[in-house]
Amino acid sequence: MDTVDASAHYSQSIDEKPSLLVLILDTNPYAWSTLSATLPLDRALASILIFLNAHMAFSHANRVAVIASHTKSARFLYPTTTTTAAAGGSGGEDPFRDANKYRQFRIIEDQVQASFAELMRQTTTEELVDSKETMMAGALGLALGYINRLVRVDDGGIGGGIGGGGGEVISMNARILVVSVSGDLAEQYVPVMNSIFAAQRKKIPIDICKVAGETVFLQQASDTTRGIYMQLEHPESLLQYLMMSFIPDTATRRHLVPPTQINVDFRAACFCHKNVVDIGFVCSICLSIFCTPPEGAICTTCNTKLDISALGNFGGSPAVVSTKKKRTKKLKQSKATSFSNEASATSTPGTPAS
């Protein structure tokens, strides 16, 4: 119905939606501890807060959210529930501190710091002993949920009706920025991948600011969602990276060349031994990757019984010399149909690898 109205023509050209930035901060204490020589936590936090302020300064309607991806849980640092917010807001020692500061900035700064400190206060040593990873999947899930709630209009009136029925009335441009300091996420492969695909569907770019550590999954996250991936060579200058690479919002990025690093490793790692494979076997149900067909033809991830009879001897030891005598030895393996082989390495397109 909107398209019939002639005004649609005009409203299209004014596409200035406010933007929402959800920042996921990896708060693994070990990782920050190892980083303390190059990038102390307070400095990193200050850089991030300045970056958030910069984002807020662009438009009065811009919004921000900060999520901590901690060792055992993920939680919001800003905006928080009222109790902690009150504690953070009124608990500021000097209400007249920086009286000239833009109020919005100060609220964010105070709340993020207060809830971060609260989070660390609640963390016990016992908890830290046996968990050294970070709950990135949970944090991504929170971020996507928050974005979904905020971005889809539900203004109660006609707009809400259309939004509920048609589904997609987008009021804000959203993006996720992950400041990652710790390493592998392989244990959360399935949930992380699901989050990535959800973000891709919703057209939410996931930017990765990789301060330390190595994660293939996060590279793929930024690549599939068309976000920016940046592995910091000089973590000391975090603010410089944040301000130069991650400040433009999704609407602006269409007109810019993104500084994303292009040599993304697309090769898959098998689930069984975490080896990077050129040719692998994929479960037809849950898409888990294996370097050899799993034992007993049962997928280790989803427990599906796989029919591998049609695979024959595929992937077995290659027969390069025809020797009639060895025949009997080869017959012992009987393998797979629902396995498809991905011969990705053999069909590289002819683009120059520059």
Place this chain on the structure above:
Amino acid sequence: MASVAKGSASYKKKDGSLLLEKDSVTWTPANAEAPSLKIPVSTITNLQATPATVAKVMIKVFATKEGGATEPYVFTFTSASSARMEADVMKEALTTAIQTFKTNSSAATPSASAGPTTIATSSAAASGATAAKLAGKLTDWSKTRLETDLELQKSLLKADQELSTTFSEAVLSGAVTADQFWSTRTHLLRAHAIEREQKRGPYNVLATIKPKTVDNVVRMSLSREAIHDIFDQHPLVKMVYDDNVPKLPEEEFWSRFFLSRLFKKLKGDKLLPTDNTDPILDRYLGRDDEENSRKRRKIEHVPRTMDIEGNEQNLSQKKGNAPDLTMRPTRAENVPIIKTLNSLSLKLVDLVAPTDTDPNQVDDQDERYINEQRLVDLHGDPEEERIILNIRDQRQFFSASSNADQARKELYSNLKPETVLQEIQKTLGESNLNLLTALSSGKTGKESKAQLSKATTQIVAAVKDRREQVLSSSGLKHKSGGLPANVFNSVTLVHATTNEFLRHFWLAFLSGDEKRAGDITKLVNSLKNSKERIASIAKTADEERELERARRKKEAQEEYKRTGVKPKRKTTEVGGGSKVVEELLAPTIVAVDKALGKYQAALGKADKGSKTAAG
């Protein structure tokens, strides 16, 4: 010599006579005694004939020669009076002969499954198809049939230039056999076969005929098929033609027709007072048999849900209510274009035999339409039939930790949780950060300045890299990287063929099938050759580059001599060369090396294995 059918026909533009005997077709040149061509019926795989509407009467016989290749023989029937009849007799006789042969020989190969050959001369074939395929419907899209259908493969190669070059490179002059080549391309064959099966339907013929005025004379080209279509779609024209043509020369009839008001009316154009009048043809203007004479498709049973017959009786126009807004008597010759087009469309639809309805299902139609009209969203949600996917906790099977895992563990292992936590709590527990002072914590001064500029360099480098990619993918930059066209072509060709070899190599290599060991050896040789070819292309590229550079230099010098202006350095710079070739083919070379390496390793292993077995 029991001849079943005979006719005078030319073969390869020589006159002669075609004779069908009991088990072979022979053709004898006009001035010779003995037949010069003999095709045994047993070898005939397919038969094609031109449809009845085409002037040229031809029969095409496909026969397998020794070695499996099919060869078409085309006979044109030359008899002035009875060519069509002779051809029909010949066709009929041949068809029965082939059929009897096939039923007799039980070993019918799948490739010769042309089946009972019935003539598919539907009205649709008259419009577009030049030759009605005699073979019955080939709706068998199975892999084996597609891969053995040489005819289909040929036509696909003809249609796809790129595939054709790959084919000739990889198969005709390479180690890949045709079977292997097609075995990885069944989907292409299937798509092509389906595409070929589709027939073009009837179209508005009159609209496509456009008289051209050359030297004040109206000229047009009119094919026999077009005339046939016109008669089919407009029975009125056929009537006019039948009435007048003996009296009027045919050519004159058509030229007058296309200028007449009748033509305009049938086409749906508006008649103007300035239009030519024609004493003969205008007589037919008033007739509206056009509408009534069309062949209606018979519909046996109309589902009650969509039967609007009853509405006819309530039609307001028939009861005298304002049929026309202008309230003026309509002038017959100015039929609105919409009406004409509607009637034409109806006719076209009627000409097509319905293929989407199954006559056996007529009874269920009512039920179907009622089902279609149900409001699905008013019903409750259907029960979900999902398979529950149980994902196991993955930690347990990742416990077989890899190196990276180990490294991470080690990295954190010498950190004590208590100290780590205290450190962080201390940092955060203090009063709120002053952003500016916090920023300068840690290193300060010159060193941090250097770090900042290094960071900037990293970002700018990433942007530069990215820009290169964006430019090359959007086509703003030359794709060929400055290579001359012929070199670039050979680069794409060698890339395509090498990929082909690689694909077959991996298929054979990983199959674990000993029977394919011979194939692997052949393919490895091809891969080695590919590497050599890449090297030679690189060399040619260098040579071409030198030539181009010399030419430009010479040009620049001449320019300098002529004008006295020193040429800019840029004009003598030439892109391309072996470096670009190597860059373009780098992934290919890597892939080939990897394949060869794996092969060598497997070979070494096999050798060792056989030695230990022997020893």
